[in-house]
Amino acid sequence: QKEVEQDPGPLSVPEGAIVSLNCTYSNSAFQYFMWYRQYSRKGPELLMYTYSSGNKEDGRFTAQVDKSSKYISLFIRDSQPSDSATYLCAMTNNFNKFYFGSGTKLNVKP
Amino acid sequence: GAVVSQHPSWVICKSGTSVKIECRSLDFQATTMFWYRQFPKQSLMLMATSNEGSKATYEQGVEKDKFLINHASLTLSTLTVTSAHPEDSSFYICSATGTGSYEQYFGPGTRLTVT
Secondary structure (H helix, E strand, C coil), rough: CCCCCEECCCCCCCCCCCEEEEECCCCCCCCEEEEHHHHHCCCCCEEEECCCCCCEEECCEEEEEEECEEEEEEEEEECCCCCEEEEHHHHHHHHHHCCCCCCCCEEEEC | CEEEEEEECCECCCCCEEEEEEECCCCCCCCEEEEECCCCCCEEEEEEECCCCCEECCCCCCCCCCCEEEEEEECEEEEEEEECCCHCCCCEEEEECCCCCCCEECCCCEEEEEE
């Protein structure tokens, strides 16, 4: 079983839609959860960071962590074509090693 | 945010030769640097973790004699792919963190093609 599972998509939505991206994980020791956005042929860039369970909002992005279910989500409101990218979840318990999901490719159609 | 650079961004080499990729943190001290490999449409595969002044810790299945990692200073780490083969062709990405930080700053990646 992989440490982190993420649906690879692709996910195609119309502009303005609400997007929901999700990951599940198996290691209950993970405490820090991150979402990265990666454009084609570029390195990932950090979007959101959450510690332990709870929600965090930043503009159009909301990250949720449910540790009891070992499930994390990223919501994108009012999605834009510029949001089209691959979204990677990542998590760690000690910053020595980060575990990444396989990434979900998102396409927002104008 | 902090900036991590990689050089070169793209390299083509012949089978059997060695290639060095540099990863630099431009405006912060990177106590830990990570080297990842990414195949098309797949996620990041951690190859090794390096701390400044220490030997790199390699993930299971990664040949340390083939992928030489040096973290000589707090701003520079290098990955040398020795005796490269076509199956080593991939996208190599480094990242860096400061002490006890969750925030990994990624480089733009290096595309290696071995012919």
